Amino acid sequence: MIKITMFSSADKVKGQGVGSAYLELLAMLKKYFSKEFSIKINNYKAADISHYHTVDPMFYLSTFFWNRGVKLGYVHFLPETLEGSVKLVPFIQRIFNWYVMSFYKRMDHLVVVNPSFIEKLVALGVSEEKVTYIPNFVSPKVFYEATAEEKQNWRKEASLSEKDFVVLGVGQIQQRKGIDDFVQLAIQNPAIQFIWAGGFSFGKITDGYEKYQKIYENPPANLHFTGIVDRDEIVKYYNMADLFLLPSYNELFPMSILEAFNCGTPVMLRNLELYDSILKETFITADDIDEMQQKLDELVEQPEKLHAFQEKSRQAAEKYSEKNCAAQWLEFYTELASKNK
Template sequence: MIKITMFSAAETVPGQGVGSAYRELVNLLQKKFPKELDLQFNTLKKTDISHYHTINFKYFLSTFLPKRGRKLGYVHFIPETLEDSIKLPRPIKNMFYWYVMTFYKRMDHLVVVNPTFIDKLVDLGVKRERVTYIPNFVAKETFYPMTAEEKLDVRNKLEIPQDAFVILGVGQVQERKGIWDFIALAEANPNWHFIWAGGFSFGAMTAGYEELKKVVDNPPANLHFPGIVDRSLMNDYYNAADVFLLPSFTELFPMSALEAFSTGTPTVLRDIELYRAILDGYYVPADGVRGCKKLCNNFQKMKHFQQSYLKKRWQHLIVIQKRMSLKFGWTSMRNKNKRGNPCHVVI
């Protein structure tokens, strides 16, 4: 068996996409390869592969220890994606950004979840041949479309009016997520029902915390903030919604969009470049409050448009699941993998 040590603190801070992506990967490997892979967690025992998912300082120190095997790092963010996420004094921010890249450069190989970030990493000093693109994925057993009757029950459970047109947003409450546009859309459309599932995962360090906290504590009557929702309950929220809206200004590969895809919920994303590289043609792009309002009007009033869109989205779900393979370059590993090198783990 190949020994893999997972280094991660992603699930210690709730409400993060990094934690969701990590859990999906661990579940997949444990389910599909129980005899081929021996997973260990946050241990310094001898291993064949050290797989780093978060950049905690103690994990950085572990990269200098012996018996770490091949060091593989997941890139869930780069310095530019942290802008408008957390606020730090400039000297501390510059030091932290330096640390992020120093951590990545300690790896033998990096995995990015969006191909557009390969060039950005190269510009930051990482060798291109040491970076591989592998998309995020979700398990269809966890996120799935409910029947019409089940959706009615879910709305009752969540205390959502049955006749309401529901727009769902998911993610941390922070400016980078486009939360102000979501709030403005709610204020401009009092007849629609808005839900933002997520909270302040980083507390007062969150960019724009003071102003956003005021709205969260006293939102418009048609806007509900349930806070950080346990992932096991998120399938209910996606199925209760008529539209999933993510107005983020910057992302890598949002797990929430994949979760919405998997439930068959029509998805509107801000029209930004990085989505085009991974999801082009399979979501509805929009710009600003006006663009989002126009598209939501379409979903509310044009049922035939919604149904044809859902059919296309379901076809995309099948395609994207087939693409979700994990390719690890284990060239220096002992040759025990009967599938050859690199190892292909297919959902």
């Protein structure tokens, strides 16, 4: 049995994708591989593999311990992807950026959730041979396509009618997520119901916190901010929505997109190059807010166009299924452990 220690504090802060990805991986490993892997959490006893999910200073110090086995880092973000998320004094930001890359370079191997970031890591001084791509995934038991009756009941609970066209956004309220465009679209489309599920996971250090807090407290009449929603509740919002819209400017592989796919919800995303290698032709694409408005008009007038993208979401959910990703993790962990021995 391979001994794996997970180092993570990701689940301490609600409403962030890193925590969701960590919890999904833990649940999957316990579900499929309880006989193959012995998993400990934040334990400093000897291990075959030490899998680091977050870059806590204590975890960094542990990389110097002799008993850590193969040190594996999970790259959920790069310094550039934090721009527009957290506001730090420039000097502190530079130190943090250096620290993050120092942490990654302490690893024997890295896993990225988007292959486009391999090249960026190499440019930052990481050997390409040390990087492996394994996509994110979500549990089909937690995120699933509900029945028509369930969707209808959930809409009633949320004071929505069957005829309402509902656009859902999910994520932290921050500039990087494109929240400004989401709010503006709500203003431009008073007949459409907009819901943003998420809040301020990083509190007052969120970039633009004061501005977004005012919007959060006084949104347009047709825009509802739910605040941070538990995972077993947010599935209802995906199923209530006619369209999932994430106008984000920078991502790796958002868990929210996979959650929408699993619920069979059509997806619209900003046209970003980083999606090309993982999500090509699975979503409605828009270059900017003007094109988002144009596509939204088309879908409201011709809702039957959503059917094709419902099917694309289902197909993408199958491609990035828990079962498929489980096989990749089994092979990957087994190979790492054999190298260590």
